[in-house]
Amino acid sequence: MxxxxxxLPDDLLLQILILxxxxxxITTRILSKRWRFVSNMLHYLEFNDDGRESLGWFIDQxxxxxxxxxLRSLIVELGPSCSVDVDVGKWVxxxxxxxxxxxxxxxxxxxxxxxxxxSLYTCDTxxxxxxSNEIFVDVSSQAxxxxxxxxxxxxxxxxxEDSLVRLLSSSPVLNSLIVExxxxxxxxxxxxxxxxxxxxxxxxTWRKDDxxxxxxxxSLVIDAPALTEFDIFDVWDYYCLIxxxxxxxxxxxxxxxxxxDKFLRSLVSVRYLLLCLTQPxxxxxxxxxxxxxxxxYFRPEKSETESIPPSWNQPNSTPGCMSSNLEIFGWLxxxxxxxxxxxxxYLLANSKCLKKVEISFLDTSNLGEKQKELQSLPRISSSCQxxxxxxxxxxxxx
Numbered sequence: 295m296x297x298x299x300x301x302l303p304d305d306l307l308l309q310i311l312i313l314x315x316x317x318x319x320i321t322t323r324i325l326s327k328r329w330r331f332v333s334n335m336l337h338y339l340e341f342n343d344d345g346r347e348s349l350g351w352f353i354d355q356x357x358x359x360x361x362x363x364x365l366r367s368l369i370v371e372l373g374p375s376c377s378v379d380v381d382v383g384k385w386v387x388x389x390x391x392x393x394x395x396x397x398x399x400x401x402x403x404x405x406x407x408x409x410x411x412x413s414l415y416t417c418d419t420x421x422x423x424x425x426s427n428e429i430f431v432d433v434s435s436q437a438x439x440x441x442x443x444x445x446x447x448x449x450x451x452x453x454x455e456d457s458l459v460r461l462l463s464s465s466p467v468l469n470s471l472i473v474e475x476x477x478x479x480x481x482x483x484x485x486x487x488x489x490x491x492x493x494x495x496x497x498x499t500w501r502k503d504d505x506x507x508x509x510x511x512x513s514l515v516i517d518a519p520a521l522t523e524f525d526i527f528d529v530w531d532y533y534c535l536i537x538x539x540x541x542x543x544x545x546x547x548x549x550x551x552x553x554x555d556k557f558l559r560s561l562v563s564v565r566y567l568l569l570c571l572t573q574p575x576x577x578x579x580x581x582x583x584x585x586x587x588x589x590x591y592f593r594p595e596k597s598e599t600e601s602i603p604p605s606w607n608q609p610n611s612t613p614g615c616m617s618s619n620l621e622i623f624g625w626l627x628x629x630x631x632x633x634x635x636x637x638x639x640y641l642l643a644n645s646k647c648l649k650k651v652e653i654s655f656l657d658t659s660n661l662g663e664k665q666k667e668l669q670s671l672p673r674i675s676s677s678c679q680x681x682x683x684x685x686x687x688x689x690x691x692x
Contacts, residue, residue, distance in 0.1 A: 383411050
């Protein structure tokens with residue numbers, strides 16, 4: 295059996311090795327000279343933290359023996375146990391010199407944020423880049439990433455705001471950007487100005503304490519005319535300025551305490567909207583029409599003890615989305631207050647295209663009676679289902 299496998303073509307053996315973890319594939323070199331040759335020709339390398347201090351040494355040795363003219367993908371995760379005296383910049387340089395398509399570095403170790411060589415930011419083959427944790431993003435003015443379409447910046451540290459601007463402006467075909475920020479990332483203002491961008495996920499991983507100063511300490515500026523999906527969460531002490539998002543179709547808006555009228559007006563074209571409704575949003579929403587909504591889920595902002603009820607007054611005319619588009623509506627932490635009951639009653643009575651309503655109660659006592667009361671409300675849509683999930687997992691169905 296072993297001889298039969300060894301007699302297979304190199305390309306087929308490579309395909310077999312791709313299916314097993316990189317560390318296993320590389321260790322096959324001890325089997326024979328044939329396996330040594332094949333294992334050194336892998337185009338896809340993935341090294342994940344295994345809790346051992348020697349992982350960095352193993353990666354060093356593997357890349358020194360690697361002979362493939364092209365390296366399509368290099369994924370590296372270094373954990374807290376890994377030795378900090380390895381030169382990760384050398385690994386990045388190696389991948390760039392071999393025309394890498396996918397580069398993913400997650401430095402979870404105890405070293406200080408590490409700078410990567412400037413050649414990373416001029417790699418013309420790179421299509422997907424992930425930089426995570428202890429990485430220092432320092433981008434010179436010569437940056438050029440003509441093929442980069444997917445970028446993830448996860449809890450990294452930036453040299454300055456110009457480095458971020460240069461990185462994004464050097465990527466003319468970038469269509470997906472995921473950002474997770476932490477409090478010590480060295481930026482006050484975060485600007486996303488990318489004409490090709492279609493998907494943006496942005497979250498901060500800290501929250502302002504109750505006794506902190508209420509003044510805003512920075513800004514998030516978005517200028518993305520091609521953006522179709524926008525996810526934003528926990529922008530606690532930042533002013534969010536939307537300059538250009540005319541093509542937006544889908545939006546997840548979670549905990550944006552300081553929206554202005556322009557921020558919410560940028561959402562008027564959305565078909566699919568998930569919204570954490572804060573009191574300032576309620577005040578801004580009164581004059582804004584979301585005429586194209588097909589699916590709408592919302593959750594009132596919570597105080598320390600209970601959900602804050604949305605303010606609501608019956609409109610003079612039925613909103614356009616209720617008359618012709620709205621098919622699915624979801625309410626998390628429904629509190630049964632009088633204004634909330636009036637809103638649900640109005641929605642069921644006027645949404646002609648409604649197919650499903652999901653309501654999750656804030657107080658789960660006497661659920662049977664509460665559900666029966668809502669089930670008895672009249673519905674203009676004969677196909678409308680009223681559901682009461684106990685665990686809510688809302689995903690858009692577009």
